[in-house]
Amino acid sequence: MTNHLTWETLNDLVDGVLSAEAKAAAEAHAEACATCATALAELRATVSDARALPDRVSPPDELWTDIRATIEASKVAHLPPGTSPGAATRGWWVTPRQLAAAAVVLMVATASLTGVVMNSRSSSTMAARPQAVTVAWQTSEKAFQENVLQLRQQLEMLHDHLSPGTLVKVERALATIDLAIAEGREALLRDPANAALSELLASNYRQKIELLRRVTQLTSS
Amino acid sequence: MMRIPVLALILSCTTVAPLAAQQKVDVRRAVTRDVYVRLNGAFSSLKVRGWDKDSLLLTGTLPKDARLEGGVGGTSTAPATGAKFYVEAPATMNATGSLELYVPAGATVWAKSGSATIDVTGITGGLDLNVVGGAIAVNGNPRELNIESMDGVVGVVGAPTWMRIKTASGNIAVNGSCTDLGITTVSGIVTVRDGSFERTRIESVTGNVTFGAGVSRAGTLLIDSHSGTIELQIGKASLDIEATTITGSITNSVTTRRPTPGREGRGEELTLSLGSGEARATLRSFKGNIKLTR
Numbered sequence: 001m002t003n004h005l006t007w008e009t010l011n012d013l014v015d016g017v018l019s020a021e022a023k024a025a026a027e028a029h030a031e032a033c034a035t036c037a038t039a040l041a042e043l044r045a046t047v048s049d050a051r052a053l054p055d056r057v058s059p060p061d062e063l064w065t066d067i068r069a070t071i072e073a074s075k076v077a078h079l080p081p082g083t084s085p086g087a088a089t090r091g092w093w094v095t096p097r098q099l100a101a102a103a104v105v106l107m108v109a110t111a112s113l114t115g116v117v118m119n120s121r122s123s124s125t126m127a128a129r130p131q132a133v134t135v136a137w138q139t140s141e142k143a144f145q146e147n148v149l150q151l152r153q154q155l156e157m158l159h160d161h162l163s164p165g166t167l168v169k170v171e172r173a174l175a176t177i178d179l180a181i182a183e184g185r186e187a188l189l190r191d192p193a194n195a196a197l198s199e200l201l202a203s204n205y206r207q208k209i210e211l212l213r214r215v216t217q218l219t220s221s
Numbered sequence: 222m223m224r225i226p227v228l229a230l231i232l233s234c235t236t237v238a239p240l241a242a243q244q245k246v247d248v249r250r251a252v253t254r255d256v257y258v259r260l261n262g263a264f265s266s267l268k269v270r271g272w273d274k275d276s277l278l279l280t281g282t283l284p285k286d287a288r289l290e291g292g293v294g295g296t297s298t299a300p301a302t303g304a305k306f307y308v309e310a311p312a313t314m315n316a317t318g319s320l321e322l323y324v325p326a327g328a329t330v331w332a333k334s335g336s337a338t339i340d341v342t343g344i345t346g347g348l349d350l351n352v353v354g355g356a357i358a359v360n361g362n363p364r365e366l367n368i369e370s371m372d373g374v375v376g377v378v379g380a381p382t383w384m385r386i387k388t389a390s391g392n393i394a395v396n397g398s399c400t401d402l403g404i405t406t407v408s409g410i411v412t413v414r415d416g417s418f419e420r421t422r423i424e425s426v427t428g429n430v431t432f433g434a435g436v437s438r439a440g441t442l443l444i445d446s447h448s449g450t451i452e453l454q455i456g457k458a459s460l461d462i463e464a465t466t467i468t469g470s471i472t473n474s475v476t477t478r479r480p481t482p483g484r485e486g487r488g489e490e491l492t493l494s495l496g497s498g499e500a501r502a503t504l505r506s507f508k509g510n511i512k513l514t515r
Binding site for chain 1: 371372424445448468
């Protein structure tokens, strides 16, 4: 058959914006024309798939902050050796390697948490499989704990560079977050398909990673 | 990538004149309108002012035993594109230095100190400010604004395009507008008022959050808190609202719609559509309460 339906007509048909008369004509043509019927089916499948995607996928703020820090660091005036002896002895300069390491840790953590959140989102429509959700959480939590451990080790190394007052503030904030995580985790174990709960718990996880990252960067510049 | 010739650093323009128990700082230099300035170390007060001049001026006083390191990059004949200063003080000394930095309004300023008061006005470039304690106040419309503080309070008045504020226990107050706002705090009290916000995400663990500003058409507002109270002062906003608590309660003073019990009878949920609902607000709290008010 010649004179196939145009791309615009196919799109308008799928979007439901054709007039009744035009719609009837287009559908009649698609019934008789295998080429247009295939194109129409593919288009409908694409639209359907697109609608099933999450409506928002936001990049993590922390990632941009680190990328930007790396960019900005390269724009700084580099002083000749010896002009800033204090900077060397007190470790105020963050190296590109340290920044990259922090970015990697954060990316891994964010990826883990994104997995947690995405799993929890899909779990809201799959309440019959709570065990699978729990397993997904366990996997993500393991990755999270590993990241926390790495940052904790960095913090230990920097311990002497931070004032006692700052350390008290940090530990107090971490204790607050840990309590929230414990409460959220306990609730999620009781109701593993609760999407809002998953999001709140993921938020607290992010807070802990982010706080540790900030503290480890307090001694750098 | 912009790099400044190391050998061309002009450090001679940095003068530190001794005063009684203090020393005076006076650095002056021609710079580009988008100069990048980095300042950190042991100072207790920093004022940053954006001005309509192609020059940088750093003045103030430092304790006698402190040292100002660094300087302005570039050649002596061309305006500098970057500057870096570091205030070095003996570990036993409390930071008492007081500095004022004047830069072209379009400059990007990065400042960091332990405990300090940082006050910024008139910058339209970028700002990256970091303190442990003290306070940070920003007035104006920087293109990018990034603030990190442990327990220092943060206040912003203006309309940055992109803004991120993170504190542990420091309170945060934002008055103005923003296209992309992100606030994170552990226990600080968060207040957002006045203008219109397009994309906003606020996360707190125990801190209370009050959002009393507008949400742009087709904008999004997301507030998560573990145990802090979330108050959304809606005004005349046109919003689709979805509020959820795990164990807390929801109070709706805007319409007659009552919240329904949450999953498994715990907590509450409320879905509300006000006006044409072109913007969306998602409020979630674990055990804090959620209030919707006019």
